[in-house]
Amino acid sequence: MRDQAFSDASNRGGHFLQNLLHFTRLLRELDIAISGNQIVGLTEAIDLIDISRKEDFYYTSRSFLLNDISKREKFDLAFDLFWSGYIAGYLEFAGSSQTTTREVLDDINLDALSEKVSGVLIDSSLVEANDHQFSEKPDLQIRPLYSSHDILRQKDFGLYDAEDLRQAKIEIKKAGLFRIQKRTRRKIQSSKKSKFLDFQRTLRNNLNTCGELIELDWQQTKYKSRPVIVLCDISGSMEQYSHVFLQLLYALVQDTMRIETFVFATRLTRMTMLLRKNSPHQVLDNLSSQVPDWSGGTRIGASLKTFNYCWSRRVRCQGSIVLIISDGWDRGDTNLLRKEVSRLSRTAHRLYWLNPLAAGEEYQPLVKGIQTASPYVDVTLPLANLINLESVVNKLVNLN
Amino acid sequence: MKKYRSIDDIQELLFEHQYVAQRDLATSIYLSLNLQKPLFLEGEAGVGKTEVGKVLASILDVPLIRLQCYEGLDVHNAVYEWDYPRQILHLRMLEANRSSKEEMEEAIYSRKFLLTRPLLKAIEVEDDRVPVLLIDEIDRADEEFESFLLELLSDYQITIPEIGTIKADNPPVVIITSNRTREVHDALKRRCLYQWIDYPSFETEYQILTMKVPGLEQELSRKIISITQQLRDADLFKAPGIAETLDWGRAIQSMDQQILDEETINATLGVVLKYQDDILQTRNLLESKKIDA
Numbered sequence: 001m002r003d004q005a006f007s008d009a010s011n012r013g014g015h016f017l018q019n020l021l022h023f024t025r026l027l028r029e030l031d032i033a034i035s036g037n038q039i040v041g042l043t044e045a046i047d048l049i050d051i052s053r054k055e056d057f058y059y060t061s062r063s064f065l066l067n068d069i070s071k072r073e074k075f076d077l078a079f080d081l082f083w084s085g086y087i088a089g090y091l092e093f094a095g096s097s098q099t100t101t102r103e104v105l106d107d108i109n110l111d112a113l114s115e116k117v118s119g120v121l122i123d124s125s126l127v128e129a130n131d132h133q134f135s136e137k138p139d140l141q142i143r144p145l146y147s148s149h150d151i152l153r154q155k156d157f158g159l160y161d162a163e164d165l166r167q168a169k170i171e172i173k174k175a176g177l178f179r180i181q182k183r184t185r186r187k188i189q190s191s192k193k194s195k196f197l198d199f200q201r202t203l204r205n206n207l208n209t210c211g212e213l214i215e216l217d218w219q220q221t222k223y224k225s226r227p228v229i230v231l232c233d234i235s236g237s238m239e240q241y242s243h244v245f246l247q248l249l250y251a252l253v254q255d256t257m258r259i260e261t262f263v264f265a266t267r268l269t270r271m272t273m274l275l276r277k278n279s280p281h282q283v284l285d286n287l288s289s290q291v292p293d294w295s296g297g298t299r300i301g302a303s304l305k306t307f308n309y310c311w312s313r314r315v316r317c318q319g320s321i322v323l324i325i326s327d328g329w330d331r332g333d334t335n336l337l338r339k340e341v342s343r344l345s346r347t348a349h350r351l352y353w354l355n356p357l358a359a360g361e362e363y364q365p366l367v368k369g370i371q372t373a374s375p376y377v378d379v380t381l382p383l384a385n386l387i388n389l390e391s392v393v394n395k396l397v398n399l400n
Numbered sequence: 401m402k403k404y405r406s407i408d409d410i411q412e413l414l415f416e417h418q419y420v421a422q423r424d425l426a427t428s429i430y431l432s433l434n435l436q437k438p439l440f441l442e443g444e445a446g447v448g449k450t451e452v453g454k455v456l457a458s459i460l461d462v463p464l465i466r467l468q469c470y471e472g473l474d475v476h477n478a479v480y481e482w483d484y485p486r487q488i489l490h491l492r493m494l495e496a497n498r499s500s501k502e503e504m505e506e507a508i509y510s511r512k513f514l515l516t517r518p519l520l521k522a523i524e525v526e527d528d529r530v531p532v533l534l535i536d537e538i539d540r541a542d543e544e545f546e547s548f549l550l551e552l553l554s555d556y557q558i559t560i561p562e563i564g565t566i567k568a569d570n571p572p573v574v575i576i577t578s579n580r581t582r583e584v585h586d587a588l589k590r591r592c593l594y595q596w597i598d599y600p601s602f603e604t605e606y607q608i609l610t611m612k613v614p615g616l617e618q619e620l621s622r623k624i625i626s627i628t629q630q631l632r633d634a635d636l637f638k639a640p641g642i643a644e645t646l647d648w649g650r651a652i653q654s655m656d657q658q659i660l661d662e663e664t665i666n667a668t669l670g671v672v673l674k675y676q677d678d679i680l681q682t683r684n685l686l687e688s689k690k691i692d693a
Contacts, residue, residue, distance in 0.1 A: 185472025186544065199484040207504055210495035213488070224542075309637060316582045339677065343637075 016051075017043060023082050024065065030078055032071050038064050050170065054150070057083075153386040157356060158240035165244060171386050172244070173251045178393045180321060182226035190220035226321060226349065226399075227258040231307060233326030234291065235265035235298035241356045241384075242295070245325055248389070250275050250283065260315040264303035265293035270311065300330045300369050301337030308343050321396065322348040325383060327357045330369030337372050345376040350399065353377040354392060359384035404433055419448070419455040420600070420608045428595040429456070438553050438574035440589055443597035446641020449577040453534030456573060465572070466534045467518040469541035475548060479558060481515045509562040519548075520558055523568040530570040538588075539578040546588045553591040599632055600642060608642060613649040623660045624649055628672065630691045636678045644672045662686060 020043065024034050042064035049056045058079060066075045152167055160168065187196055193216075201217035232249060234242045249261045253275040261271040269291045275283060287294055311317070322344060330337060345351045353373060357363060359382035365371060374380060381395065382388050404410055410433075411426040421429070429452070432439040441449040457464035467478060475481075487508045494504045516524065522533035538546070552558055556571040576592060578584055600608065605625045609616065624645060632639040640648075651671045657664050666683060673679050685691040 184542065186474060186542070200482060203482070203484060203487055203508075207491070207501060207508075210491050210504070309635075313579075313581045314583070318581075343677070 020046075023061075023078075026078055026082055027065060027075065030071075030074050032066065032068070032075060032078075034065055052170075054083075155386075156359065156384050157244040158384070160244055165247065168244070168386060169247060169251075172247050172389070173255070175248065175251060175389050175393050178397050179256075180226040180228065180396055180399055181223040182319070184222050184224050186222040187219035188222045190218040192218065192220075194218045194220045196220065225256070225258050226319065227260070227316060228252070228256065228321045228323065228396075229260045229262070229315060229317060229348070230323045230325065231262045231264060231268075231304070233265070233298065233300070233324075234263045234294055235329070236295045237298065237327055237329040238356070239295045246283070247280065250280050258320075260311075262307060262311070263291055263294075264298075264300070264306075265291075265296040266299045266302070267293055268303040268306040268311075269293075297331050298326075298329055298369075299332035300326060300328075300373075301332045301334070301340050304340035304344055305336060308340055308347070312344070312347055317344070317347045319349050321350050321352065321399070323352045323354055324373075324377075325354045325356070326369070327355055328353075328365070328367040328370030328373070330367075330372075334368060334372050337369060338376075341373040341376045345378070350378045351376065352392075352396075353380045354383035355380060356382070356384045358382035359388060404430055406430070413459050414455060417455045417459050418611055419451060420604055420611065421452075422598075422600065422604060425452070425595055425597060428593050432575075432593050433573065435593075436571050438576055438592040440584075440592035440594045441575060441577045441597055442580050442594070444599070444639065444641055445579050446643035447597045447599060448642055449597055450534065450536055453532055453536070453575040453577070456575065457532040457534075460532065460573065462529045462573075463531045464534060465518050465522045465531045466536060468536050469538050469545065471540060471542055473541045473545050477517060478545070479517050479519045479548060480560060481517065482509075482562075483513045483515050487513050511563070514560070514563070519552055520566065522572040522574075523552070523556060523558055523566055525568070525570065525572075528570060530568075530572050532573045532575065535574065535576045537579060538576050538584060539581045543585065546585050550587060550591070553588070599629075599639075602626070602629055605629070605642065605645060609645060609649050612646050613653060616649050616653050617658065620652065620658070620660055621649065624652065627660075627665070627691060631672065631682065634682070634685060634691065636673070636681065637675045638673070638678060640672045647671050 021039070024039050028034055042061055045060050045064060046057075049060050051057045061079070062072075062075060066072060152164055153171070155164060187198075189198065189201070190196075196219040198217040198219040202213055202215070205215055205217060206213050230249060230252065232242075232245050234245075238245075249263075249271060252259050253261055253272055259272070261275060263269050263271050271291075274286060274290055278286065307317075341351075353370070355370065357367075358365070358380065363382075365374060365380075370380075379395070381392050383392055404413075407423070407427050407430045410430045411421055411423070414421045414426065414429070428439055431437070439452075441452060443449055453466070454464060490508055490513070491504060494507055499507070514520075518533070522531050525531065535549070538549075553574065555567070557565050557567040559565045574592075576588075599605075602625060605628075606621060609621050609625060610618075613621075628640050628645045628648070648668065648671045651668050652660065652664065655664070655668075665686065669679050669682060673682060682691065
């Protein structure tokens with residue numbers, strides 16, 4: 001309910017600004033001096049950022065509203081309390097009845113809040129003990145109900161409706177920006193001393209000193225992005241996820257140069273070109289003709305075999321990161337699957353299995369496909385919501 | 401360079417030099433020689449791509465300059481490099497003679513300190529024996545290397561910042577091969593004639609085998625080729641190429657075998673197939689008579 005209120009408030013620009021005003025007043029009540037210019041500046045800045053991202057919004061508002069580092073803790077707590085949705089119920093009220101800020105603040109018992117905020121600064125345990133003035137416990141764990149966006153982050157991909165997908169696109173797009181680095185044998189100019197001397201430049205720069213090499217120029221190893229290959233299961237059992245994953249593949253192909261994408265159910269289809277050259281709508285329109293087995297049965301082994309035999313060498317699977325996105329439900333031959341996964345794992349630099357069903361705590365890898373493949377898979381990770389996606393991306397980036 | 405009158409001429413010359421070329425390959429070699437365009441050969445491993453370069457060098461009776469590509473291949477290994485130790489020594493001498501900075505610069509960036517690598521060597525020819533430049537397995541080099549080649553392949557020239565542009569008086573015959581482990585950039589392919597070399601037909605392969613492994617029993621040759629051709633149709637991870645057929649022929653010849661029985665096949669499968677899975681599968685196929693030995 002509270003989140004809903006906040007989401008509505010933040011969606012309607014007017015109310016969001018009002019809330020922002022309430023927030024600045026709260027800060028003033030806490031002895032943080034804020035001028036009108038600061039607020040104007042912040043409202044302009046907000047247009048430039050994605051306010052649904054907690055961090056960005058926090059840093060932006062902090063850089064505008066906080067001038068005194070000694071008050072930072074106060075600011076942080078006020079920020080968390082205010083935007084965690086704790087006061088969101090009142091915000092809605094504020095939005096609907098045009099109440100003045102003063103009234104709203106009175107209403108939420110600002111004194112008590114300030115007291116709390118200052119109290120927390122002394123001993124955070126006191127707050128929990130003293131929260132009787134609030135109908136509900138304040139959420140000092142800061143994780144929050146920030147906006148509908150956070151709910152969305154935790155929402156299972158399988159439960160997405162069209163609106164969720166639309167909202168998640170930015171986040172999915174960000175996931176597409178990751179780069180995994182790989183060392184090459186090539187050298188490039190380096191400003192720092194390193195193991196490798198750049199003879200050509202050193203000599204040229206030391207002509208004045210007649211071959212006495214005084215200033216040395218160095219080279220460093222060049223890194224380039226490691227190729228990524230995504231094999232995404234689009235069989236019937238994955239149907240609820242496939243639209244989100246298609247969006248993910250699209251984002252990856254659009255933003256990452258060294259990527260190859262394939263989808264499979266009963267047979268393997270290369271998607272890279274289709275995704276690179278078309279808009280998402282065109283992709284969806286063309287799917288049925290290009291991918292006849294969409295939402296069909298699953299033959300993971302046979303699909304991987306096609307990949308190994310026909311594509312692995314062409315798309316330079318050697319040295320690349322292979323991501324298999326699948327729930328592991330397989331109706332094909334287990335021996336074939338074992339053979340092909342093992343071949344794939346020997347060829348790839350790392351083999352990741354991303355499973356949308358593995359997100360639940362009670363998840364057990366009972367499915368035949370997963371059981372067969374897991375000895376050959378380097379890492380198995382859940383991929384059922386945006387938070388999972390973020391951690392997958394983090395894991396991959398940290399491979400560097 | 402002398403012009404070749406017809407495709408038949410080329411095919412005959414290739415044959416004389418022990419290379420059996422199918423008509424399509426002969427055509428593109430003919431065009432490449434007459435139009436002075438690089439020839440880009442693609443095909444599975446072991447179908448005789450590299451051999452084209454070698455045979456052409458021997459047909460034209462010119463040196464073969466071969467550049468084997470690998471990941472990380474750069475200008476210093478492919479085009480040119482300065483001889484730094486000698487440059488430094490020379491600088492010291494110049495200093496003793498109290499030369500000016502300009503003189504020094506001119507002196508040390510002269511040709512005698514330039515180490516030529518294959519690509520530059522192919523461009524700089526003193527007599528008129530224009531070499532054959534074989535750039536082998538370009539798909540192994542990284543994308544950055546392809547861009548070095550662009551200038552070379554379109555204008556047959558190489559630019560060295562300290563010296564200037566070196567242009568070939570007579571362009572070399574350029575053969576580029578690729579195993580297609582990755583797609584080579586269009587910009588490079590655009591400058592070349594493209595030829596895909598396929599596995600040969602039974603008759604062609606028989607011709608090749610009898611030519612390259614003389615003295616091998618006729619019946620034995622036919623059997624070897626029959627099996628390798630069947631293996632290419634079987635669902636193997638890596639089908640045998642012509643190189644493997646020839647190796648097999650030589651192996652069996654060296655074993656003094658008169659007949660190719662199942663035991664000999666099993667013992668020598670490692671010559672033809674290089675993956676354990678493929679070998680096991682072939683044994684099964686032989687056992688179940690799906691491959692006719």
